[in-house]
Amino acid sequence: MDSNPFNRLLSAAAYRVVYPESFGQMDDNSSSVGSDTIDWNTDDELEIANNISSSSSVSMSTNGTVLSEFGESSSSSNYSSKLHHFIKMGFPQAMVAKVIAEIGDHDIDAILDTLLSYCYLDETPHQEQELNDSFVKPESNFESDFSDLDDSCSDDQSNYSSLMQRITEMVPVQVYYMTSFLHVFQEDNNESFEKDDSLVCLIDMGYSHGEASAAIARCGKDVPLSELVDFISAAHISKQADAEFDALTYKEEVSKKDKKRKSQKGNFLMKKKNLEKKPKRKRNNEDEDEDEDVLHLPNPMIGFGVPHEPFRNVHRTLPDAAIGPPYFYYENVALTPKGVWNTIKRFLYEIEPEFVDSKFFCAAARKRGYIHNLPLTNRSPIQPLPPRTIFEALPGTKKWWPSWDKREQLNCILTCIGSAQLTDRIRLALENSNSNSKSECEPSEQVKKFVINQCKKWNMVWTGKTKVAPLEPDEIELIMGYPIYHTRGASRAERYKGLGNAFQVDTVAYHLSVLKNLYPHGINVLSLFSGIGGAEVALHRLGIPMKNVVSVEKSVVCQNILQDWWEQTNQKGNLIHVSDVEDVTVEKLEEWIGCFGGFDLVIGGSPCNNLAGGNRKTRDGLEGEHSWLFYDYFRILDGVKSIMGTN
DNA sequence: CTAATCATGAGGTTAAGG
């Protein structure tokens, strides 16, 4: 068994993730599993068991190199409590782990000093300002704050589950990194190992692979490790600092988060209640700009404008770092857990997201946020305009549509549909209600309410007098702006899944329409997380020729859908498939850019699994095992910008 | 083995009401 406490925690946490029922019964054989196919990627179900198993072996085999610093002097509980306390103070977990790894956990003051000095070291101008504001100013009373925390939270010292949760959150990142580490470097010589050692260290510190890669892409390969840490930490801190600044409100943030994640210790929440509201008001008064803790969603959700609505705003000034080429376009769900869009915005050059509901473009709602550096003037929708109401989109339903169902548009197209049993239950309810009432008029109010609720919840439409049914894949294709039968050939579930995850073509095309005049001779596209090819379809329907398209998509089903469409529509350009975003390395980008002369558009929406409200199990935010691939989007985009010399 | 089927709320916002 691994003698390194931190490794043991890691392995135990990993074990618990996969085999929660048998946690605590780890055998000593965890290193014997030899899984070598690593597919942490987009939408498909992950074979967690395989990966975690491999993680055990990896963490064992790297023992003494990347992880050895963590466990030498402290017991795990001691380490955990220190780690926990500093995290509660508002320092990024990764930074705390790094500092403790460097100087040990004996001297609390030394840790604090080092943490503070790390904050000083930052060199990014606007972030430096924020750091000074957030971490330097309270220095005088920081220690008392800390001791206060230390006392009040002493109960957490033994809160093993709390630590385990934090460790567990780190595990996928660690696993990913370590496995990819072996995969990438096993054939490399010492020199290249040296070169990418910073990547090793960064991820070892708990940063995600995407963040680490992004930092290296942004700062360069040869810069000191501290600079990379500063870059990432600045992103973390400024994100957090943007939400709440002083230590007091920061604790509130952390406790809120903890409260939401799981039921935490009660005394901690009690403490939080005392701190609840006063700090926010204070901050609001003394801050010059409004509190951007939560990006407020526009109402109506029309972004910078939609066709046939009074335009809102067609002018904006982009930050210098955001200006292309290349143009880029990023998409994700609008209603994420708190703070997610703030983080995304911060990574994507501080561009304000454009929140748009596709109900202004088609017959179904679809609230999405888009971050892009495209011009805003002279947008035009693709013709013909798609149907905007249910009756126009699905004429067959009008015959059966009861007058008491007031819906004119559908709710968001999801990846799952209502069950046949639900259709049956509704049929029974309606038939019983009708037979009870003497005339054949209307069901009771109670039944009506039940039916309406279920219909809204599952997006059912009327296909008979007492029958509602979910949409067919073909119907969804039309509503989403794809050619009918676009996904034909895939299994039914795959079609629903692919369409439920896709762009609404008319909405995206409206935003992309400004490219038509800019690139009359066609564009080169880097399409990340392509899915069923919404970006490609949108560009095609806009009449923008695609010279070269690099499509990154893991699902083979989706790759085939896009390939078939490419051939069906007689595309003249060159379509290159890449299955894994991790395969999109700087070298690859340089190769493509050298070959094509650069990308004109980088487009994609990163996985929303861990952000979407419909997720009842793993709505873990941007660090979730799927959604953290956003950092790869940024890494790749920034790599393209860097290579093309516009960074 | 793949594919289909079904049950499983929380979390957050918006709107209404007082």
Added chain:
DNA sequence: CCTTAACCTCATGATTAG
């Protein structure tokens, strides 16, 4: 200004059918 209620959500995991 506050509270309360209504509303909606690019899903996951277990189970069954083929």
